[in-house]
Structures are given as structure tokens and as C-alpha cells.
Amino acid sequence: MKTGIESLLNPHSVVVFGVSELEGKAGNSVVKHLLEGSIRVYGINPKGGTLFGLPIYRRIEELPEVPDLAVIALPAELAPDTVRACAGRGIGAVIVIAGGFSEIGEAGEKLELELKEAITGTRTRILGPNTLGLLIPRLKLDTIFLPSSHLRRPSPGNIAIISQSGSGVMGALDIGAFYGVGLGAFVGLGNRIDIDENELIEYFGDDPHTSAIGMYLESFVDAQRFVDACGRVSSRKPLVLVKAGRSSAGARAVALHTGSLAGSDRVTGGVLSQLGIFRAYDDEELLDAVRVLAHGKPLAGRRAVILTGGGGMGVITADYVEAQEKGIAASLATLDPNTEARLARIALPYASVRNPIDLTPVAGNDMYEAALEILQDDPGVDVIIVCLMYHNAKKGDKFTERLCHWGKQGKKPLIAAAIGSETTIRAIRQMEAAGVLALPSFRRAVKAVDLLAQRAEFLRRENSPGQSVSMVSVPGKVDTEQAFVPKPGIPLAEDEVKAVLRKRGICTPDSIVLPGGELPAEIPFPFPHVIKIRSSDVLHKTELKGVVLNIKNPETLEKTVKEMRSRFPGQDLLMERMEPSGVEIIVGLIEDATFGLSIMCGIGGILAELYRDVTFRRVPINSLDADNMLRDLKAHALFEGFRGIRVSREAVIDLLLKVSSLGLDLRGNIDQMDLNPVIVREDKAIVVDAKLIWKAEITA
């Protein structure tokens, strides 16, 4: 017997409740769309009779078989009883189209609960309610009630789109279909009372008809399951996500720097990167990325050669390849002198055979053909971008066919870019149908290079032995003997936080507590010193002038301590050995509302705060994650010998791993932790200041 998901996504028979003869009704268009395919269709309407040549049954009991799938095109109020009847008959899956459930508030919530109860204890699964439904062109399985005159149906393809919202992706599917972008499956999740994104990610992860999965989500049903599902799938198939509602998520207590630098969206960005999920920012980017990743092979590198017959197009494209400011990473290939010489032989005398190659507008098909052939052999080329202009009557279907040939058979990956109306769109459709990447924008073509190179980088990481970045398989490696878990909820003073750190092998400066601000008879470490007030409730010591740096001799020390005692009577003080300078970074932990405990790494100091040069990952991380965190930073050159500054990259990675492991132990209790600054020198990373806030402290 089929599983519920199989009944939904590969049904042999489907029954529609609420079949209607009225144009514009869901029960009218859904049946008509379904009848175009070869899935057996049954219609139910209490009036009975015949519609669209189909006998209409009055009740579910009258059906000659138990269909795999039911589509309920009835008002919300009628849905629970109908679903109950479906479940009673043993139907595998039910799609509830109607809105009017939890999304409208209290009244709808009650109805939604009834829906859930209707399938409790049965094998029947629900998609929706409040969903645009399902579209699988290959099966002509189309339960979308919108007329195809208004929403184009794509031809069969190999991408799956899972969307929490109809409107968030519908326009892109429509314009995509117009450009010939094929679709494997679209599933509208609606209110997700049963079937959710995680189950579908796993399904499409195994589905032989799906090469890449795109998602539009405004929230995660269960972030841990999402992480697990993506972790399992992403090394097999590329995943692209629009996580919408980025900006509104931010509100949270921001007692520490880590908190103020986070904002839920930055954590999300880090976690997606950790999972190898591509991030798109809107429907157009989503569709672009998912089709590029489905069609294109991962690129060994980013060295692009641009081939064109119009100089301007080549220059615009080269600008995108080389310019950093648009955030697209690619580079212009330097052609082998032999390649240039061979090109010069086949091109017109005044063509440009350097990259970007301009064959001139009069170049015919043969010249492109010859150039493409020559470029196949250049070892310095990772990808060929062909910029095309179909405004010349000479460039027609034959030309496109040859491009498709090279796109399919060539050794070098080929990406076409062409802007324009009818003739251009026709060519893009032709290439899309042949499975050759063609994008209607130079920018988007260059972005495709970046995406395919990122995919290759991710796969290389995934395949380096013992270095899976899947967080599912990386338990925290905590030596419980060594682990010191303080009592959550009781505030910690700086030296207590540092004691915890030292037990995990993290470096901190030499330090002693001065109870009541009294100096000891003997000072156990050399000058210079730092004096700070010691208190678990003073988070921002500097702002209270509770820190004195660079105390160089016993006289100044005595004077300082005396002065501090008078300003903070009875207060314990902390005396530390002052660390020589180095590169200042900040490392932190934060409980993210969605992804749970996450680790931050960033550049320290005032400027870094302004530039917000920080990155996040979900705890636990492995050493590749830690290394990638450093690479994420805009100032990453600091860890690579910039201007002769010697900084131990290894020490930072080691620190991040230890903090992650500590976080794993404290997870559930910790709200935020700041190690700020951490001074990094050529041999080590030393935590100079440390603060920790328990969850209880925040919620209290």
C-alpha cells in the first residue's frame, strides 16, 4: 500500500469533492485540469449527474474504488466532515484547498483542530488547508484552481518547489513557464497541519525525477527536523531557500554584543551556509538558483570566458564577473596564448580574441561554432558564458540548436545570456527544453557561475574524509570528566566565566580576585596589570569606568586599587595580567529563537561593531565549519598574513570548537555569552573579557 505522501505525489486515482459546472469555481477548474491527464478522476457532488463527460457521484461510498488522493474544493465548514469520510474510506491523502482556518483567527482555529482530529489515528494525510495545491506536470497532476489562462503551467522538468505561500512563488512560476522553465513538482504547503516541508524535503531528496529543491518558507515547522532533513539531502541534491520575513524577526533581548550583532536573520544565514543551502531573496532568485543548480554541473572553478558578438554585452558581463560590489564571485579567465592564436585564425581581423571575446555582430554561426570548439581545450577556462543578441535576423533556431549542442556535448560548461523580447524568449525556451542553461540577464548568468562554483565547493567539503558538515552526525565531543557545568540561573562573575573556559582548555590571562579590593601580600604575575570591578551584575564594566588598563608598577597599582575601593566600596576587584596587543576578535554564543544555540565569530573593536563583520553557525560546529566562519568575514585576510600581521588561524579555530563544545553542554540554559575581546597573536588566542547570561536571567 502507498504511503500518504506517495498517494499525494504519485496517485493513480483522484476524487474531487465539490465538482461544479460554474466557471471560476475551484471545483470546476480543478476537475478540468485533472481530466487533461491520465490519472483516473472521480467527481463528487450531492446533485449527482454528469459533468465534463464524467459520472458524478453523490457520496464517497458510491465510488467504485478507493482513490489514492482526494481534493476537497468545498468551503471550510464542510472540510472536517469530508476529510473524516475520506479517512474512513482509507484514502491516502487529502488536499484541503479552502482558506478560513487558523489564518483567520479563533473561529478558524477551531475548524483546523477538527480537521486534525478527522485524520487522527488513520493513515490519511492532509496537505493544507489554505493551499494552492499541487502541480506535477509530468503526471498532469494539477489541483491548482487558478485558470491556466492566468497562471501558465510549466512543462515537465526536474525541479521541485515547496512553498508555504502561493503568492510568494506563483509569479515566478508563471514567468518561468513563459521562458520555458520546466517543473518537476510544486507543492503549496498552506497551513501545514500535517504534511510539512521536512517530509517533502526527504521525499524529493529520494525522488528520481527531482534534481534540485527550491523552498519558500516564512517559518520552520520544526527547525531541528529541517536541519536534519536538509543535512541528509543537501549533499545529494542542491537546496535553495527563500526564508522570507527576514527583517521582522529581529526583536529579542540584546544584553550582550553577540545578541545585538545577531538578529535572527544573521543566524539563519550562517545555519543555511553550514547546511550547504543556497539562499535566495525573492521568487525570481529562487527559480533562477534552483534551475541553475538542477541543470548545471558543479563548476571546478570560477574562471569564465565570455563569448559574444556585441562588445557592450561582453563588457557589462565582464564587469559583473570582475566587480566585487555586487557580491557575485567569479573571475575572468586568462586565455592561453594558443587559444588566442587559434581564435584569431577563425575570427574576423578586427574581432577581439581576448576575454571578453567579441566576434563582432557580423559573425555567423560557423564562427561561433569554431570559437566554441577552440575554447573547449583551454585549461584556464572553467565555464563559457555566451552573451547573445537575437535582434539580428541571422541568429535564429539553427544558431540556438548549435549552442544547445555545445551546451550538451561540450567539455566545458556553457551558460547563455540573452536579453530581449520574442526572438530572445524563443531562443531561451529552446535552450531550456534542451537542458542548456540560458538566462534572460547578464547579471543572472554570472550569478549562475557563482552558484555552480559554490555547489562544487560544498561538495568538496562534504567529501573530505571525516569532515561531514552535516550537523546530524556531529555529536559534541565533550570530555565529561573535564566538563565543569556551573549551576544555571546563578549569575557568574567574569572570573567565574573564565574559570569555566579554562577548564575547557581555553586561554585566559593570569588573574586573581582581590576580595573587598584588598591587594595580596605578593603579586603572582608580572606587570603590566589590569584592574576591573568583579561583579556578576555589572555587564558593562567599561561604561562604568570599572576598568583600569596598563598599570605598570606597584605605585600605580596601589593608587588605582585605592581609588577603585573608594568608588566601589566593599566591592571585590579582579586583577589580571595585561595581555600584549594582537588582533581583536569577538566570539559568542546565543540562543536563537529558531535554531537554538548558535556560535558567533567576528572582528572585534569599535570599527567591527560599525561594520558588523560577524558570522554565525548553529552549535555544534566541526573544524570545517569553524574554518568557513573565518572565510565568511569580510576581513578574513587578517587570518591569512595581511600586511605581515601574524595571527594563528588554528588557535581561533580551536577556540571556536571549544566554545561550541561548551555551548553543547550548556545548551538549554545559556542565553548569551560574549568573549570580547579575544586577543589573537601568532601563537594563541586569549579571552580577555568574558560574560555569560543564563536564560533565567533574561526571562526573570
Next chain:
Amino acid sequence: MKTGIESLLNPHSVVVFGVSELEGKAGNSVVKHLLEGSIRVYGINPKGGTLFGLPIYRRIEELPEVPDLAVIALPAELAPDTVRACAGRGIGAVIVIAGGFSEIGEAGEKLELELKEAITGTRTRILGPNTLGLLIPRLKLDTIFLPSSHLRRPSPGNIAIISQSGSGVMGALDIGAFYGVGLGAFVGLGNRIDIDENELIEYFGDDPHTSAIGMYLESFVDAQRFVDACGRVSSRKPLVLVKAGRSSAGARAVALHTGSLAGSDRVTGGVLSQLGIFRAYDDEELLDAVRVLAHGKPLAGRRAVILTGGGGMGVITADYVEAQEKGIAASLATLDPNTEARLARIALPYASVRNPIDLTPVAGNDMYEAALEILQDDPGVDVIIVCLMYHNAKKGDKFTERLCHWGKQGKKPLIAAAIGSETTIRAIRQMEAAGVLALPSFRRAVKAVDLLAQRAEFLRRENSPGQSVSMVSVPGKVDTEQAFVPKPGIPLAEDEVKAVLRKRGICTPDSIVLPGGELPAEIPFPFPHVIKIRSSDVLHKTELKGVVLNIKNPETLEKTVKEMRSRFPGQDLLMERMEPSGVEIIVGLIEDATFGLSIMCGIGGILAELYRDVTFRRVPINSLDADNMLRDLKAHALFEGFRGIRVSREAVIDLLLKVSSLGLDLRGNIDQMDLNPVIVREDKAIVVDAKLIWKAEITA
């Protein structure tokens, strides 16, 4: 008598040389396109006869009148003689379509020179050669040889496009026409042997049919004239520029930091900003920006309300409005409680009346109408973005008409965004025809808000009394009495550069030279001190360990000087009073290959070098330019009291103005100057280190 430009852009009669009966020939399609309009058309072909119902003349002398314009659709070799004949007859303007001139090298260069000579001493002007020609839909003046089946002709509109390249903008015009974007004029510059961008900027600046000007340029014919022309036009009409070939321009001597931070493209960016020119990065952005600025009114602010019937579209759009990472500046309007209350009365019970407003997919025309009416009154709203979905059969032409009504008549500016194929494109065309902004992407709609707000900001600046940012009208205000102009070419030591600065009223630390490294009997300023080697040929003192900081007492001073003497025997030293810390910035001058002497301001120190947080303007600048330079910096909050850091913004602006004025005096001689670091505190900005390189030093 018409000027040459008027003969070109508003001819009453036109003659085509090389009229041909062969489909696909330029002389065939050009005549056919011209015959569709009401301009008198003459054809010339040595064979004579009749073509397209037109008597064909054999020679120019046979024409019954002297036409305003000639289009030469003949091979390159025939062009010079033909142009000579045209000039002889007194024809106002000639378009030479053919390629095969300087762009193909030596042979072509000779031919191009002949073309130039053909009009020398005559009133005849040339557009081209090697040009796509001219398209003015209002006049049905169309000399573009590409067939309209392959390149759509836009309907009449109010934007002018000036392009050095055909292929660089043609695709955007084609897809733009497809979406109904109107065109005032397109002029292909080709090889620009006579008519160039600067003359056309002035022409369209005065042209009543033009509301905004878009340009695609790979180089400037004359950067000073470009600056002058744009300076005159940009306060009257918005200008948008794709400056292509951004990435390749960078190669230059980079002896100083200013040089290494420049790269020609950053200077270009600063100069465009100074002139109020909007920068686009490709053809799509160009067309978007120019149509938005032509149709839309400048926005008083960036507070956008989003109105939609599809939650997902609203969320995606709100994300673009609020997210910083995409570089689009806008903000979500906070609706007045009264607005929300009124919306709640007209909307469905489960609609969302908070911004982004979601009327739900079932909302009908009346509900949108009522919502738009309510939003007109909210004082917190600067612009309304309506996100539309035409996939529902209910949304049709009538709905679009009402939107157009609000777009045209409403008090609040309205921008529509809709993604999709036929039905969506139809609606966008309808809005475009009504002059209502409608963009086929949520991102591009939000970008429109940013552009229109930027335009308003520029106009406010322009109109603040005495503060014209036009560089034409701002002479350098140099007090020649005070000015000390050193002898260019003779290298300057640090103290000599600083002496120049002090004469211009720029602060530097107390300082004396120690000839041969000998300390004076009396030290003229208090500790701490700095000792540096003094030499005009040591540009990077720090790297040679030629600088010792923070010398606190006479003993250390003596020791240091002694040690320096032994390491640099016979060398003069420079002793300065060490400045207390502050915010470090870098200020510089650089001779840009295109725009001449330019001034840089940026955040100083190692991190700033990594983040490249610098900005440029052309010299001279005024105080508004200086202020805008600070605003350009990513770390601009530093000058606005960030974390209680007190920094004199005024001192920085004053320093920039003085450096600009010094640059004006030294222009032509100076290659690069670095003031780095400049320490800024709450009362002043002090130049701690200064280097200057003359042009002669670089070229030598």
C-alpha cells in the same frame, strides 16, 4: 536654419543612400521604417527607378530639396565621398551606419580621418560611424537597420537613451518595449567622431519631450565637458549612467594608500554621486532607473506602505524594504492607528491591516479602492507599493484602470509590482501607457522607491542656498597670499609636506627636525614624543622601523635617537609631539586618469584597509560634497556620536575643503598625496603623517 543636432533629431526630410530592394540590407529596412512616419523620405541609388512607391534618385544633386538628414547605408569605403557630397549640398546631419572604421584598426582609422575631413569647415554634422543609429518613436524617425520583428520598437515616451554601444542597451530596449516602456529617443553614438554624448546631454536637457536621460558609456570623450554638461542638466532632469568597463580600468601606479584604495571605478562612483548622476550597472538597471525617474515624482521620504492581496508577495517586498544587505534604502511606514482602524472597517475580518497590508486573495476591486483612498491620508506614508497578482481571473483591465487612477490622481505616489507572464505583462503595459510606475519585480519596485528618494535628496541639496553641488560654479577659493606652492618635481620630506599643510591652516603636531639626528639643547614641546627618520625618499617609514612612538621621558628619547643614528647614519630625524588617540581617518589626493585630481576620505587603520571604507570626489569640492563624503562611509556613525565617541565632523569637513583647495592649486603637478593617519578628536583633526608624490616622480 536648423542646427546640425536639430537636423539630426527633428528632421523634416531625410535622404537614404544605398536604398535597396534586398530584404535584410540596411538600405532596405531603414527606408521601410522611415516610410511609416510622416517625415519626407528620399532614396538614392545609382540604379534609379522606383522602390516602395518612392522615386529613387541617382545622385544627390537631383533631389528636389536639401534634406535635413542623410542616412548613409553604404559600405565604409563609400562613406567619405558620400558625406562630402552631403556637406557640399548643405545637409545638416549625416548618420554613417557602417562599421569598418577606427574600431578595426589602422585601415579603418584612415577612412575615419577622411570622414572627419569631409565635414571640416562645413555646417554638416556626423553621427557615427559604426552606429545603430537613431530612433524617435514620436516622430516615427527610425534609422535602425534591425528588423522590427527582431527588435521591438517602443511606443513614444519621455526618456532619452544615449549609447556608445548598440548591444549594450538593445536587449533592454527590446524587452522594455515588450513591457510597454515608452521611449523619447535613442541615439547610438558609434565611434563618436563628431556628435558625442556631451552635446546630446545638453540637447536632451533642453528638450521638452525628454524627462530623464539614460546613458551607456564605456569611456568619456571629454570628462571635463561631461562634468560640465551633467552639472548643468542634472538639477533639471535626472541622469542615469552605465559606466561600463569598470573593472579593467584599475591599472595605475599605487605608491600610496590613496592610490591603492582608488581604482578608477571608485573615483568614477564618487564623481557621479557629486554630479547627482544615478549609476546603473547594466542595461536592465539603466532602463529601470531612467523610466522610474522620468515617470515618478521625487519622494519626500522613504517610508513605504505595502498593499497586497497575497501575503507572500508582501513579505518578500517588506524584506527588501527593510533589509540592508541588498543595498536598497527604504523603510516600512508605521501606519497611523486611525489608518489601521479605517482599513479594518473596509477589509475582511482576517485581513492584515498592519504594514505590509494583506487584503487577502479574495479582496475585490472595491476593497483595494477603499484601501488606496484611506492610505492617501496617512501622514506617515511617503509612497504606496502595490504588489499585484494577476493570476486570479478577478484581476483584470478594470482593476488596472483603477490602479492607474490612483497612480495618476492620488496624493501619494504609487508604484506597482507584479510578476508573471501574459496577464501580468498586459497590466504592466496598461499602467506604463498611463504613466504609472509598474515594475515586473518586487526588488525593482523597492529600488524605485530608493531612486526617487535619492532624487529628492539631490534636489534638496541643489536648492539649498549657496550650496550648488555643480562643480562648474565652484572655483577654488584659494588665498594666494597664503598659498605656498612648492616646486613640483622636487621630492618633499614629511615635514615639508606638513609645512605646506600648515600654511593652508591644516593642523599638524608640534615638530622639529633633528639635522643629522642631533638633539637640540632644549626640547620645545612636552612628552610623549615620536621620532621618525626624515627623508623624501622613504615612503613607508613604518615598514623600515623608521618610526618610534610614545617616547615618554628624556632618557628614552636619548636612547632612541642614539639607536636611530646608528641604524640610519647621517640621516636627519623628525621629532614630533605624540598626539593622543582619537578616530583615525585617511585623507588623500589622487590624479585620476579620467576625472583628474580627486580627493579621498576614508576610515584609517588596518581594518579600514581591509574594509576599503573610502570615498572619492573630484577636486574642488564644496562643503555639501564634503558632508556627503562622510555620509558615504559605511562607518559614518563614527561622526554622529556612535558609542559616545566625540569626533568633530566640522573639523573633518574643514580639512577636506582645505585639502581640496590645496589640490586645486597643485593640480597638474600632484600625483598622489596621503594624509594618513589623521587623528580626529572632539575639537580638531590633526594630520599625523603626510606624504606627497609629484607627477614627475611617478613618470620618472
